[in-house]
Amino acid sequence: MTTQLASVEPVGLVHQSRSQTGLTYVRGALLNPVSMSVLAFVLCVGVGYAGLLGAVVAIAAFLTVGIGATRYRFVRKQLDRQYEYHARQHREAERTRQLRPTGPVRQQQYNDLRVLVEQIERTDPREAQRFELQALLDHFVRISASHQRCLDSLRLAGSNDLRTLPAEPSRSLRRREIMLRRQRHRDECVRTIERLSDELEAVDELIRLVAQRVACPVVEDDLDREIERRLWELDEVDQALHQLSA
Numbered sequence: 262m263t264t265q266l267a268s269v270e271p272v273g274l275v276h277q278s279r280s281q282t283g284l285t286y287v288r289g290a291l292l293n294p295v296s297m298s299v300l301a302f303v304l305c306v307g308v309g310y311a312g313l314l315g316a317v318v319a320i321a322a323f324l325t326v327g328i329g330a331t332r333y334r335f336v337r338k339q340l341d342r343q344y345e346y347h348a349r350q351h352r353e354a355e356r357t358r359q360l361r362p363t364g365p366v367r368q369q370q371y372n373d374l375r376v377l378v379e380q381i382e383r384t385d386p387r388e389a390q391r392f393e394l395q396a397l398l399d400h401f402v403r404i405s406a407s408h409q410r411c412l413d414s415l416r417l418a419g420s421n422d423l424r425t426l427p428a429e430p431s432r433s434l435r436r437r438e439i440m441l442r443r444q445r446h447r448d449e450c451v452r453t454i455e456r457l458s459d460e461l462e463a464v465d466e467l468i469r470l471v472a473q474r475v476a477c478p479v480v481e482d483d484l485d486r487e488i489e490r491r492l493w494e495l496d497e498v499d500q501a502l503h504q505l506s507a
Contacts, residue, residue: 300319307319356398371402382394415447
């Protein structure tokens with residue numbers, strides 16, 4: 262059982278945690294669908310006006326404009342958003358692949374947690390980054406996959422023969438020893454399932470706790486001071502008017 266859990270390595274999902282290099286920006290600017298459409302258009306125009314020479318000039322102009330555009334902050338910002346979008350898509354696809362064997366209940370639980378994390382990221386990105394909620398979702402997915410593998414292993418060992426070891430003398434000592442090992446492995450598998458289930462529920466509760474904290478507004482300690490100050494000013498005005506009328 263320990264060997265099975267150790268074999269589940271964290272998947273290297275694509276995260277936009279490091280700044281892009283100049284070459285990456287150039288590749289993103291030139292090899293996106295919009296740029297390819299523009300290249301096809303200028304090639305058609307160049308070939309139509311000057312044949313092969315026009316095509317070469319069109320390609321050179323396209324490369325010059327595309328490479329030069331990556332120097333602008335606005336273009337780089339848009340490319341960063343594009344990279345982040347593709348990273349999220351890749352990450353979600355990988356999570357979906359790992360969760361596919363776990364069944365609809367676990368997948369729905371993950372979807373609920375993912376929606377909560379997205380809400381937290383929109384409301385308070387700093388809090389989401391502080392608690393590393395995306396990494397926590399990755400942890401949830403890995404534990405869910407391990408939990409499902411343990412359940413599959415338990416079904417393989419789910420025969421009633423393992424609950425009571427055979428005592429018939431007709432059965433060999435070797436067979437009884439193997440069945441005893443199967444029983445020990447089954448008991449260990451049950452304990453592992455319990456630990457993983459508790460870990461999954463703990464992750465669920467933690468994400469919901471962070472969502473509660475973010476949803477609740479922070480109330481200032483001197484909230485009553487604003488009202489008290491205005492009441493004091495009203496008293497001062499009333500006292501001044503009383504002195505003038507005396």
